[in-house]
Amino acid sequence: MPWWTRPLVRLAAALALPLLIPALITLILWALPGSPAEIICPPERCGAEATAELERHFHLDAGPLGFYTHWLGNAVQFDFGTSWRVMAGVRISEMLAGALPATTKLILIAMTLVLGASALATAQIIPKRLDPVWQAIGLLPTVILALLCAAYVTITYGAVSYDGWPGTLRLLMGGLVLGVADGTLGQAIQGTRSIFEEEVKQRYVGIAVLRGESVLSNTLPNVMPALAGQLRGRVLAMLSGSVVVEVVLGVEGLGQLVWDGTLKQDFGLVLAAAWAYALLSSALLAMQALVEIGTAWYVRRSPVVPEVA
Amino acid sequence: MKRAVWAGLAGLMLFTLLLLAATAPDRLPGMDAGARALGPGDFPPFGTDRDGRSLLVYAQQGAAIVALPTLLSGVIVAFLATIAGLARCAAIGWLDSGLQAFQELVGALPRLVVVLVVAMLLPYDWRTLMPIAFTWAILAAPAAMDEAAATAGRLGGARFVEALRAHGFTAGRIYLYHVTLLNLRPVIARQAAEVMMQVIFLEIALSYLADASGGDAASFTHSADTKSWASLLYEGYTWLAAGLPLAHAMALGLGLVGCTVLGTQAFRLAARAR
Numbered sequence: 069m070p071w072w073t074r075p076l077v078r079l080a081a082a083l084a085l086p087l088l089i090p091a092l093i094t095l096i097l098w099a100l101p102g103s104p105a106e107i108i109c110p111p112e113r114c115g116a117e118a119t120a121e122l123e124r125h126f127h128l129d130a131g132p133l134g135f136y137t138h139w140l141g142n143a144v145q146f147d148f149g150t151s152w153r154v155m156a157g158v159r160i161s162e163m164l165a166g167a168l169p170a171t172t173k174l175i176l177i178a179m180t181l182v183l184g185a186s187a188l189a190t191a192q193i194i195p196k197r198l199d200p201v202w203q204a205i206g207l208l209p210t211v212i213l214a215l216l217c218a219a220y221v222t223i224t225y226g227a228v229s230y231d232g233w234p235g236t237l238r239l240l241m242g243g244l245v246l247g248v249a250d251g252t253l254g255q256a257i258q259g260t261r262s263i264f265e266e267e268v269k270q271r272y273v274g275i276a277v278l279r280g281e282s283v284l285s286n287t288l289p290n291v292m293p294a295l296a297g298q299l300r301g302r303v304l305a306m307l308s309g310s311v312v313v314e315v316v317l318g319v320e321g322l323g324q325l326v327w328d329g330t331l332k333q334d335f336g337l338v339l340a341a342a343w344a345y346a347l348l349s350s351a352l353l354a355m356q357a358l359v360e361i362g363t364a365w366y367v368r369r370s371p372v373v374p375e376v377a
Numbered sequence: 378m379k380r381a382v383w384a385g386l387a388g389l390m391l392f393t394l395l396l397l398a399a400t401a402p403d404r405l406p407g408m409d410a411g412a413r414a415l416g417p418g419d420f421p422p423f424g425t426d427r428d429g430r431s432l433l434v435y436a437q438q439g440a441a442i443v444a445l446p447t448l449l450s451g452v453i454v455a456f457l458a459t460i461a462g463l464a465r466c467a468a469i470g471w472l473d474s475g476l477q478a479f480q481e482l483v484g485a486l487p488r489l490v491v492v493l494v495v496a497m498l499l500p501y502d503w504r505t506l507m508p509i510a511f512t513w514a515i516l517a518a519p520a521a522m523d524e525a526a527a528t529a530g531r532l533g534g535a536r537f538v539e540a541l542r543a544h545g546f547t548a549g550r551i552y553l554y555h556v557t558l559l560n561l562r563p564v565i566a567r568q569a570a571e572v573m574m575q576v577i578f579l580e581i582a583l584s585y586l587a588d589a590s591g592g593d594a595a596s597f598t599h600s601a602d603t604k605s606w607a608s609l610l611y612e613g614y615t616w617l618a619a620g621l622p623l624a625h626a627m628a629l630g631l632g633l634v635g636c637t638v639l640g641t642q643a644f645r646l647a648a649r650a651r
Contacts, residue, residue, distance in 0.1 A: 077478055077481050081478070081482050084482065085482065085485055085486075089486075093494060096495070096498050100498070100500060101500075102500065107498065107500050108497070110500075110501060113501070207638050209634065210578075211582040211607075212610070212634060215610060215614055218618075219614060219617035222618040223618060227618070304487055307487045307490070308487040308488045308489040308490065311489045311490065315589065315590070316589060326493055327586060329497070330496060330497045331590055335497070338497050342491070342494050345490045346486075348487075349486060349487060350485070353485050
């Protein structure tokens with residue numbers, strides 16, 4: 069398989085993902101028995117009038133293709149309409165923009181922890197014998213760690229402590245949970261270390277050391293694609309876990325918005341939030357593909373060999 | 378420890394799960410004001426909740442919610458991983474490429490968000506853990522498929538099959554026995570066991586979030602007259618945060634989570650390579 073196949077597939081997937089997510093949702097909606105509006109909000113629960121209003125509100129009466137093209141046409145202009153139930157009448161794009169910073173902070177805190185620990189482990193500052201400790205901590209699921217953290221904040225600062233230091237503490241603890249739970253930290257430490265350990269065994273590294281070059285400058289370009297792949301997987305897992313962390317710890321982020329929208333059957337909000345997640349995921353895929361392409365170009369450059377006279 | 382010991386432990390855990398599920402009552406028993414928040418000593422074996430209901434019923438109903446969907450998700454992941462491994466060995470180019478494209482696309486989705494979208498779109502009558510577990514298994518499959526394909530690749534792929542053919546083995550024996558049972562088994566079993574554990578934790582997370590979002594929030598995984606293992610943790614949380622005498626509920630909830638982790642590890646170790 070040529071080297072460019074994988075990055076090309078990734079770039080194609082990155083382009084397809086934002087189109088595919090609403091298409092899949094549309095497909096599911098129209099594949100299920102009954103009309104889409106009745107599935108989202110059955111008349112016996114919402115009332116016939118509300119169901120009919122929902123149908124008009126989201127253009128569900130235009131058929132699958134009409135709905136899809138209308139929704140996607142507006143989505144590319146970041147116009148998702150207004151919320152149906154979570155914050156009735158408020159523009160969804162405003163809600164998403166308001167929620168994004170909290171989720172970004174959570175992910176950044178978690179990534180700082182994971183990347184820092186991975187770097188320290190690779191530099192052998194964190195010893196290998198501590199690996200069982202990270203693995204043992206990682207056996208705890210996100211929801212358990214998050215509820216223990218929520219209990220601590222509630223006991224210490226009260227149940228409605230969302231501003232000031234308690235609010236910051238919720239964020240920090242949320243990031244910590246995302247970085248540690250479900251084996252994230254243990255896998256990151258072991259994964260990064262093992263990638264470098266395998267690469268260092270290669271013959272070219274030994275020769276480079278003999279030439280007086282550093283190990284890192286030689287190994288890093290070759291391990292970059294693997295590291296980028298691991299990074300993408302971890303950020304995706306964190307985005308997924310952020311839903312649980314945000315709801316349990318009371319952080320007003322994108323995950324909390326998706327959860328509220330799902331509970332209250334706010335179809336437009338959930339669809340828009342899922343699309344936002346798809347865009348983030350596409351960006352990560354594209355990032356990995358570009359790293360792979362960049363690395364391939366870099367390592368395939370012919371070395372400048374002086375001509376023999 | 379010997380593999381047989383781990384296999385025995387994994388079997389015991391699975392048997393306990395199925396036994397609890399099979400003996401679970403369909404509905405919650407009525408409230409008993411005289412037996413509120415009793416410990417295991419006063420109300421064996423696990424004590425009662427704040428309404429005087431036995432926590433044993435929570436454990437049984439929670440097991441009934443997760444048992445079948447968990448097994449199904451494990452089977453789906455094992456099947457897809459086997460297909461990916463065999464495709465690499467059989468050197469079927471179009472199938473291998475198709476599976477890789479599937480892995481790229483599906484593996485790029487944030488799982489919990491997709492699960493929530495599916496949960497929202499499901500008609501009310503279909504709201505059980507089964508479709509959610511099915512979705513999760515499909516979303517988790519790319520990692521298992523990738524690892525199985527890589528393992529088959531390291532094995533030698535098509536050259537390994539060719540070498541065995543030269544020994545006169547039939548295709549069935551090569552693919553089912555030599556490739557799948559002897560070489561892919563540890564990967565497939567570990568990945569399936571992990572996804573089974575994830576489905577149990579997913580159920581706990583979704584039910585816990587529904588409990589934490591207020592009493593009127595409908596669960597996506599079970600009916601209103603059954604209790605999930607998450608309800609034990611929620612009862613236990615009131616002990617942590619509000620000081621209610623329900624530490625035994627938290628202990629039972631954490632114990633069940635611990636048993637899930639232990640069962641998964643035992644299954645993984647029982648299926649490991651020699």
